Amino acid sequence: MKYRFLEDDRSLKERICQLNGIDPTELEISAFLNMQEIPEVVAFKETILDNREKRYLIVGDYDCDGICATVIIKRLLDRLNILNNYIIPSRSRQGYGLNEEIVNNAHEYHFDIILCVDNGVTAYEPIKLAKEHGIQVFVIDHHEYSELPDFEALLHPNLLPEAYHDMCAAGLCALLSDHFDYDELSAVYGGLATIADMVPVLRYNRYLIKRMYDILKTEDILPIRYLLNDAELDYESLSYTVIPKINAISRLEELMNVNHMVRYLLENDPSCRQYLGYIEKINRIRKEDTRLMYDSVKASIRDEDSFLLIRSDTFKEGLCGLLANRLMNEYHKPVVILSEKEGELKGSGRSPAGFDLYTYLKVFSELFHTFGGHEQAVGLSLSTDDYERLKEDIRNNPCVIPEKMQDVLLIDSDKIDPGLLSQLEALQPYGTSFKEPLFAMRNVSYASRFLVARKYPKFVISRQLEAISFDPSDANKPFDTMIGRIKRDRYHKNRISFVIEELLQFYYNLDISKEVTL
Numbered sequence: 001m002k003y004r005f006l007e008d009d010r011s012l013k014e015r016i017c018q019l020n021g022i023d024p025t026e027l028e029i030s031a032f033l034n035m036q037e038i039p040e041v042v043a044f045k046e047t048i049l050d051n052r053e054k055r056y057l058i059v060g061d062y063d064c065d066g067i068c069a070t071v072i073i074k075r076l077l078d079r080l081n082i083l084n085n086y087i088i089p090s091r092s093r094q095g096y097g098l099n100e101e102i103v104n105n106a107h108e109y110h111f112d113i114i115l116c117v118d119n120g121v122t123a124y125e126p127i128k129l130a131k132e133h134g135i136q137v138f139v140i141d142h143h144e145y146s147e148l149p150d151f152e153a154l155l156h157p158n159l160l161p162e163a164y165h166d167m168c169a170a171g172l173c174a175l176l177s178d179h180f181d182y183d184e185l186s187a188v189y190g191g192l193a194t195i196a197d198m199v200p201v202l203r204y205n206r207y208l209i210k211r212m213y214d215i216l217k218t219e220d221i222l223p224i225r226y227l228l229n230d231a232e233l234d235y236e237s238l239s240y241t242v243i244p245k246i247n248a249i250s251r252l253e254e255l256m257n258v259n260h261m262v263r264y265l266l267e268n269d270p271s272c273r274q275y276l277g278y279i280e281k282i283n284r285i286r287k288e289d290t291r292l293m294y295d296s297v298k299a300s301i302r303d304e305d306s307f308l309l310i311r312s313d314t315f316k317e318g319l320c321g322l323l324a325n326r327l328m329n330e331y332h333k334p335v336v337i338l339s340e341k342e343g344e345l346k347g348s349g350r351s352p353a354g355f356d357l358y359t360y361l362k363v364f365s366e367l368f369h370t371f372g373g374h375e376q377a378v379g380l381s382l383s384t385d386d387y388e389r390l391k392e393d394i395r396n397n398p399c400v401i402p403e404k405m406q407d408v409l410l411i412d413s414d415k416i417d418p419g420l421l422s423q424l425e426a427l428q429p430y431g432t433s434f435k436e437p438l439f440a441m442r443n444v445s446y447a448s449r450f451l452v453a454r455k456y457p458k459f460v461i462s463r464q465l466e467a468i469s470f471d472p473s474d475a476n477k478p479f480d481t482m483i484g485r486i487k488r489d490r491y492h493k494n495r496i497s498f499v500i501e502e503l504l505q506f507y508y509n510l511d512i513s514k515e516v517t518l
Helices: 012-020 039-050 064-079 100-108 124-132 168-182 184-196 204-216 222-228 235-251 259-266 272-297 317-331 355-362 383-394 418-426 472-476
Strands: 001-008 056-059 084-087 113-117 135-141 154-155 308-312 335-343 343-348 368-373 377-383 405-411 437-443 450-451 456-460 463-470 481-488 494-505
Touching: 012 039, 012 113, 012 405, 012 418, 039 154, 039 168, 056 064, 056 100, 056 222, 064 084, 064 168, 064 184, 064 235, 064 259, 084 100, 084 259, 100 113, 100 235, 113 168, 124 135, 135 272, 168 204, 184 204, 184 235, 204 317, 222 235, 235 259, 235 272, 235 317, 235 335, 259 272, 259 437, 272 308, 272 481, 308 317, 308 383, 317 335, 317 343, 317 437, 335 377, 343 355, 368 418, 418 481
Parallel strands: 001 405, 056 084, 056 113, 113 135, 135 154, 308 335, 405 437, 463 494
Antiparallel strands: 335 343, 343 377, 368 377, 437 481, 450 456, 456 463, 481 494
């Protein structure tokens, strides 16, 4: 990793915006506080109202975005007294999105309309079959497409004004719900999915996330409070405690049908606790199984490989994306993890910022039975017979990952105080396109050093500032510069924690920019 150090007299907000390459106006949400109707959303709303006497089948997706989108639309149709039901297909048995089995079942049970949420823009054959059955198809989706199927109504970010271009599916559903009436749970689930789906936390997305957070601070939304499990409400606890539990259910669907998670989120009522024990147990199993998968592949990874393509018949399909994401972050390379079962490989891919994995793999899409996703995340399946060909194609088309230059803000330890922490927290939420800043403390001196849990080095820098590394190898490393993030200490509210990402000696391997005053 190379670092470029930035030091100037501008405000913290302006400096963090520079780090992210955005204009500060993209953080403004005041334009959204008084809702203005959007013509494209109004048209979709009117299509629903024109068909309110018909029976709807909602077809969702099995990740947090698809689950939350299903909940929001189910609540909306219920409020409109429209007859409806919903289904999220089995990840392992049916795969992603609308399929012919669902269409045939919709026909058998006399549904008039299929409303796809977080899927549908590439469901060409199922939509064609629906037409043959006389079933209309409405779609709320945000995935990539080259050409659209023939459906009756579409709500997609590409069709909306620029401030809405990066929305996820549940965010779109919450926006649609707002065009009907105000619903707190819809805003909460739309904001939660916006965090989960790693879309830019700018413009309308930012407004929706902050609106969600304000509701959670003032209202007791029981399904979320139960998932927090006594953790303090903040953006990190939502990201690392709540969202993984929602996603875990479909990853281990043999333990619990993902449609139960929809039922859990639908009602803000203590009765939802009946599912809570299962959810917590599944999340614990998810963590352990992912760790075992990671341990099984770690030794086989070679530094010279520019693309990590890994398969195993012991992998659980639903955990492939988690493993791919972990390896991508660790090695800063594109990763595809495939689970093998009955002659077919299914899995997920992840790639670092600056490399478009979707476009790269689309060149080989003739090999895939299914393929879809975004720049940094894809899902795919193929025959085991085509694996070697895919491997060869990837070998013959080496990836070029731009060398990462990480901008960091220079700071002295005595400048890290409650005032600075308050400024950082006021700029939340951080996320895609507005990442939390890294800081560099030079010439660090500390009063004491000790190990937490006998392996994680912790440094007492002052009465109010401590630094901790979660890399055991940092315990005895010589350094004079700490690279890390500034956080509120969760256990001692009057202290600030500097969470170390790297310890370096200043003269060793730092790329110093012209902005630095030495």
